[in-house]
Amino acid sequence: MTPFDPVALAGSNNPDMTDHVSGIALRSKAFRWGWIAIVLPAALTSVLIGSILYLFYAGVGIWGIDWPVAWGFAIINYVWWIAIASGGTFISALFFLTRSEWRNSINRIAESMTLFGAACAGIYPILHLGRPWLFYWLFPYPNTMGLWPQFRSPLLWDFFAILTYVISSVVFWYLGLLPDLATLRDRAPTRGKQVLYGVMALGFRGTSTQWRHYHALYGVLAAVMAPLVCSVHSIVGLDFAGAATVGWHSTMYPPFFIFGAFLSGFATVLLLIMPMRRLLRLERYITGRHLDVLGRLLLTSSLFVGYGYIMDAFNTYYGGEKAEITMYQERLFGYYAGIYWATILFNVLLPQLLWFAAVRLNQLVVALIAIGVIIGMWCERYTIVVVSLHRPRLPSAYGLYHGSIWDWLTLMGTVGFFVFGILLIVRLIPVISMFEMREILAPRRP
Amino acid sequence: MSIDLNACIGCNACVVACMAENNIPVVGKQQVMHEREMHWLRIDRYYEGSPEAPDMLFQPMLCQHCERAPCEIVCPVGATVHDEEGLNVMVYNRCVGTRFCSNNCPYKVRRFNYFAFAAEERRPAVARNPEVTVRARGVMEKCTFCLQRIAAARIDADAANRPVGAEEVQTACQAACPTQVFTFGNMAEGGQVVERKKSPLTYVVLDDQDTQPRVTYEARIRNDGSGAGA
Amino acid sequence: MKTVVASFASEAGLVEALPRLRSLGMVETYTPKALEDDQPSILPLAVLVGGLVGTAGGFGMQVYANVIGYPVDVGGRPEFSWPAFVPIAFEIGVLSAVLAGFIAFLVVNRLPRLYDPVDEASLMRGATRDRWCVAIRTESPDRAHTMLRDLAADAVEELAA
Numbered sequence: 004m005t006p007f008d009p010v011a012l013a014g015s016n017n018p019d020m021t022d023h024v025s026g027i028a029l030r031s032k033a034f035r036w037g038w039i040a041i042v043l044p045a046a047l048t049s050v051l052i053g054s055i056l057y058l059f060y061a062g063v064g065i066w067g068i069d070w071p072v073a074w075g076f077a078i079i080n081y082v083w084w085i086a087i088a089s090g091g092t093f094i095s096a097l098f099f100l101t102r103s104e105w106r107n108s109i110n111r112i113a114e115s116m117t118l119f120g121a122a123c124a125g126i127y128p129i130l131h132l133g134r135p136w137l138f139y140w141l142f143p144y145p146n147t148m149g150l151w152p153q154f155r156s157p158l159l160w161d162f163f164a165i166l167t168y169v170i171s172s173v174v175f176w177y178l179g180l181l182p183d184l185a186t187l188r189d190r191a192p193t194r195g196k197q198v199l200y201g202v203m204a205l206g207f208r209g210t211s212t213q214w215r216h217y218h219a220l221y222g223v224l225a226a227v228m229a230p231l232v233c234s235v236h237s238i239v240g241l242d243f244a245g246a247a248t249v250g251w252h253s254t255m256y257p258p259f260f261i262f263g264a265f266l267s268g269f270a271t272v273l274l275l276i277m278p279m280r281r282l283l284r285l286e287r288y289i290t291g292r293h294l295d296v297l298g299r300l301l302l303t304s305s306l307f308v309g310y311g312y313i314m315d316a317f318n319t320y321y322g323g324e325k326a327e328i329t330m331y332q333e334r335l336f337g338y339y340a341g342i343y344w345a346t347i348l349f350n351v352l353l354p355q356l357l358w359f360a361a362v363r364l365n366q367l368v369v370a371l372i373a374i375g376v377i378i379g380m381w382c383e384r385y386t387i388v389v390v391s392l393h394r395p396r397l398p399s400a401y402g403l404y405h406g407s408i409w410d411w412l413t414l415m416g417t418v419g420f421f422v423f424g425i426l427l428i429v430r431l432i433p434v435i436s437m438f439e440m441r442e443i444l445a446p447r448r449p
Numbered sequence: 450m451s452i453d454l455n456a457c458i459g460c461n462a463c464v465v466a467c468m469a470e471n472n473i474p475v476v477g478k479q480q481v482m483h484e485r486e487m488h489w490l491r492i493d494r495y496y497e498g499s500p501e502a503p504d505m506l507f508q509p510m511l512c513q514h515c516e517r518a519p520c521e522i523v524c525p526v527g528a529t530v531h532d533e534e535g536l537n538v539m540v541y542n543r544c545v546g547t548r549f550c551s552n553n554c555p556y557k558v559r560r561f562n563y564f565a566f567a568a569e570e571r572r573p574a575v576a577r578n579p580e581v582t583v584r585a586r587g588v589m590e591k592c593t594f595c596l597q598r599i600a601a602a603r604i605d606a607d608a609a610n611r612p613v614g615a616e617e618v619q620t621a622c623q624a625a626c627p628t629q630v631f632t633f634g635n636m637a638e639g640g641q642v643v644e645r646k647k648s649p650l651t652y653v654v655l656d657d658q659d660t661q662p663r664v665t666y667e668a669r670i671r672n673d674g675s676g677a678g679a
Numbered sequence: 680m681k682t683v684v685a686s687f688a689s690e691a692g693l694v695e696a697l698p699r700l701r702s703l704g705m706v707e708t709y710t711p712k713a714l715e716d717d718q719p720s721i722l723p724l725a726v727l728v729g730g731l732v733g734t735a736g737g738f739g740m741q742v743y744a745n746v747i748g749y750p751v752d753v754g755g756r757p758e759f760s761w762p763a764f765v766p767i768a769f770e771i772g773v774l775s776a777v778l779a780g781f782i783a784f785l786v787v788n789r790l791p792r793l794y795d796p797v798d799e800a801s802l803m804r805g806a807t808r809d810r811w812c813v814a815i816r817t818e819s820p821d822r823a824h825t826m827l828r829d830l831a832a833d834a835v836e837e838l839a840a
Contacts, residue, residue: 017711018809062586063546064563069484071557073548133546133561133587140526140545143740150543151744153527153753155763158549162525163767167774174781186711186807205785206792209806213788214713219720220784224777227726231773238766246553247519247658392552396655399493399510400557402484441712521754522763531752661755 006295006360010104010443012287017444020288024433024440025183025190027283036282041426047419054413055130063133065409072392072404077131078242079384080414081124083267084421085165085239086260086380088120089232090268092172095179096228099221105296107439108288111183111432112279113272114176119424120271121169123417128161130413157238157245164238168231175228178221181207182438236264243387249330250391253318259311263380265304266350270376273297275425277366279434288435291364298363301376305354312351330394338403339390342382349379450594450620451645452509454669456628457492459507464490466625467511470595472577472584474566487560489592490622506669509630511622512537512558512592513654513662520550520559528589535636535663536594546587555658559591594633595620615640680704681820681839684800685832686810690714693811696830703826704817709797709806722783729779734772738764800836810834 011020058065068075091113098106129138141152141162152159184204191197207213237257244256273294280289319331334343353375356362363369389404428434467473467490474487490511496503514537521529521537528543529550551559565586577583580597584590599618606613615638623631634642645651650667653660687693694714700706708714741764750758785791797803797814806812810833817823820837827835 021711021808062564064480064485067483068548068563070486070560071484071551073551073561131547133544133548133563133589134585135545135587137545140543143744145744145748149749150527151749153522153524154741154745154767155522155753155756155760156525156549157523158547159525160766160770163770167770167777170774171777174777178781178784182807189804189807201793202791205790206795207790208795208797208803209709209711211708211710211714211716213790214710215716215718216720216722216784216787218713220722220726220780223723223726224780227730227773227776234766234769234773238770241766246523246549247555248552395557396555396658397493397510397557398495399491399508438712515754517755519754522756527751527753531755533752 004291004294004364006291006364008290008292010108010290010292011440012290015287015444017441020435020440020444021186021437023284024288024435024437025186027429028187028431028433029190029192029196037426037430041423044419044421044423044426047416048423050412051416051420054409054416055126058130058409058413059135063131065407067405067407067410069402069404071395071400071402072389074131074388074392075404076406076410076414077127079381079388080417081127081131082239082242082260082384083381084120084124084127084417085236086264086267087271087377088117088124088168088172088268089236089261089264090266090271091115091117091120092175092228092232093265093268094272095175096225096232099225100229103296104443105293107443108285108435109272109276109293109297110439111179111434111436112275113268114172114179115425115428115432115434116268116271116275117172118176119421119428121165121172122424123421125165125169126417128158128165157241160238161242164235168235171224171228171231175224178217178224179436180432181205181217182209183433183436185209186437187433232264233261236261248391249326249395250319250334250387253315255311255314255318259308259315262304262307262311263383266301266308266376267380269297269301269304270373270380273301273369273373274377277370279429283429283434285435288440294366294369295360295363298357298369301373302354302357305351305357305376309351312347326394326396330391333394334386334390337390337394339386339393343386343390346379346382346386349375350383353379450514450664451632451642451651451667452664453630453632453645453667454508455650455667456626456630457507457509457669458628459492459494459505460627461492462625462627463509463622463631464488464492466621467592470578470581470621471593472567472581473590474570476566480564480566485561485563487562487566487590489558489560489590504671508654508666509622510556510558510654511664512594513556513660513664514592514594515660515662517659517661519553519555519658519660523549523553525549534599536596536599537591538596539589539591539593541582541584541588541590544588546589548589550589555655555660559589562586562588562590612638614638615642680816680818681837682797682814682816683820683823683827683835683837684797684802684812684814685827685835686802686805686812687830688810688833690811692831693813696827696832697813699826699830700813700815700823703815703819703823705815707797707814709803709812709814711807711809711811721787722780725783726776726780729783730772730776732779733775734768736775737771738768740771741767796838799838802834802836 066075094106094113095110129135132138145151184200185207188197188200188204191200240256240260243251244253276289280286319327353372393402393404473489476486493508493510495506498504518537526543526545528540532538548561562584567583602613602618613635615634620633623633632641632645634640636642646665648667651665652668653662653665746758803812815823
């Protein structure tokens with residue numbers, strides 16, 4: 004395996020690819036490893052459901068949030084998941100617009116990652132409400148008093164952004180699936196599967212008009228999704244930048260969060276495709292080139308994020324505001340300093356190993372770096388949320404924060420739910436976008 | 450409102466009066482350890498000098514009722530807004546509990562009901578002030594300038610067809626204070642508050658945040674014993 | 680009128696055959712990937728219109744709510760605080776653009792269309808894998824059969840309608 008591998012290994016052709024990929028979804032029996040793999044995520048998903056039910060019953064006080072740190076794990080996890088989800092859209096939409104061929108075999112996995120990442124992110128803004136049963140008050144309608152929601156609030160911008168992002172991602176994912184669902188319908192071994200995929204495929208048959216409109220729409224939607232994902236993650240950044248809290252009120256936050264989204268997204272995609280290519284025998288279609296490209300993208304995003312950290316320090320000291328400098332020094336040397344330095348280690352220092360081509364193709368090292376990045380990004384959100392809140396402007400309001408057991412259980416639960424969702428996707432729909440692979444594969448059997 | 454720091458002795462009578470007047474729940478030792486006490490008004494203590502013989506400085510801190518309140522603009526449902534009399538009003542039944550207002554308040558005067566503290570207090574109903582709502586779980590609360598007393602005065606004034614007098618309303622903290630730290634009144638009618646705010650000692654806490662609060666403080670003058678500036 | 684359905688083993692085979700097949704009657708292709716097609720689609724326009732309507736609507740809604748519907752003093756900020764209205768207007772615009780495009784796609788293609796008479800031909804199963812299929816509605820099916828034999832079609836079937 005070398006970085007100069009083609010995007011599909013020599014000898015790959017359309018009929019074999021179609022058979023192999025559709026076969027994964029259509030097999031009548033699930034994989035043996037599939038049953039083993041699903042146990043832990045299913046258990047964690049039950050833990051998640053249990054934690055949520057207890058939360059609704061007992062109140063948001065079961066978490067570790069207090070005064071002045073009124074936001075904790077819920078917001079940390081929300082931002083962390085949305086960054087992971089955004090990475091999927093970058094690959095499927097942004098790199099479509101650049102006509103990158105390597106995208107074609109991994110964009111389905113990336114989009115599915117977006118769906119479940121956004122699902123895990125989207126539950127948190129409701130869970131962290133003091134009165135979550137009233138979440139619908141954020142919808143834009145005049146209530147019985149004629150009162151609308153307060154549109155100047157960054158949290159309301161967030162509501163619309165996430166709503167738009169989730170719906171658009173589902174539509175974009177579904178649109179991208181339509182031709183492949185038609186393939187599954189036509190190759191279904193049982194009547195039941197034929198009906199299921201047939202209904203989902205809406206009768207797509209590949210006529211000339213259908214393809215013409217399809218490609219026109221897909222291209223335009225990709226051009227819409229790319230700025231959408233940037234806007235959504237910028238608005239998530241504005242949740243912080245739009246506040247007057249120490250350390251949050253910085254114009255750097257929107258682009259800085261987008262850099263973070265690149266970093267988390269590429270790391271998670273790498274973590275998903277490396278085991279998948281081995282377990283599902285997709286080495287022909289996910290080659291050394293993909294690992295090399297994603298490794299380089301991970302390195303590039305790491306450099307961007309590192310630049311963000313440097314500018315954070317520069318803005319603080321150049322601005323000279325006492326409260327900001329105090330809080331920043333807390334970050335470096337205070338109670339939570341370990342978490343800040345873990346961020347620097349995992350997000351900036353470790354990924355520098357990816358300068359070496361040998362490292363980029365060593366899947367174990369890449370997996371460790373990617374896991375490190377994911378942990379590092381969580382630590383970065385922790386630092387942003389907790390350290391800024393625990394050192395406000397008035398010294399009398401200094402406080403501390405610790406996550407409670409319920410915070411941790413909910414986090415682990417969402418991770419399990421995410422993996423559960425990815426396994427379901429692998430089981431039910433083609434993990435590689437077959438019709439897009441046809442664009443780059445040889446036209447006939449050699 | 451003007452708070453005279455020269456008069457404050459840090460006795461906490463205002464804190465207790467506020468708790469009694471506004472049905473503020475006692476949360477218990479466990480929750481206080483989690484920094485979730487519900488006092489709307491607190492006495493901040495700052496220490497100066499050597500650890501062996503420190504000077505202690507008190508500052509009562511309550512909702513500053515900012516004209517440009519950072520808490521109001523970040524509430525997604527509009528549960529905290531500004532009324533025409535200059536108060537920052539907290540609408541309990543609209544609050545969904547996002548707690549962004551607490552994060553945005555530079556003075557950290559907002560308190561959140563993490564649990565149903567009021568409901569969990571073992572306290573007979575007669576022990577509560579019937580003029581003031583008891584807040585539910587998941588709702589934010591803060592000093593209201595004893596809006597119930599302002600409303601009562603407004604009703605009396607409307608009935609007598611006159612404006613509310615300059616010193617007609619006394620907040621609970623003002624009434625309980627033994628040293629007359631708090632001066633509160635209807636500034637539209639002139640009176641003591643306007644006079645006190647003209648003092649050269651008047652300052653605004655964290656004025657670089659441009660919140661334009663309606664609570665000002667009169668700085669403490671201390672005699673450091675050096676004899677300078679006689 | 681009969682429908683003759685044929686499949687070709689390669690894209691080149693179908694593309695060469697098409698001009699001659701069109702002389703027989705109405706021709707519809709069913710292919711695993713798109714053929715070269717220069718004709719424009721109305722969908723980008725639908726997306727644009729959806730986006731503009733959504734953006735204007737979203738902005739208008741916020742202006743109505745804050746200036747006419749229930750103006751209230753929030754932090755001393757002006758009622759017409761248009762910079763704060765931009766993010767939501769943009770997001771609503773994007774949402775309506777995406778939904779407008781998808782709905783227009785379904786309308787223009789008359790989907791969902793779970794059954795089409797051409798599905799009766801078993802060779803159609805290959806149209807989404809590796810066969811380049813074509814369905815010809817023609818008055819003269821015999822001429823069609825002859826032409827398809829000349830063009831080296833992979834498989835040919837005739838349907839009742």
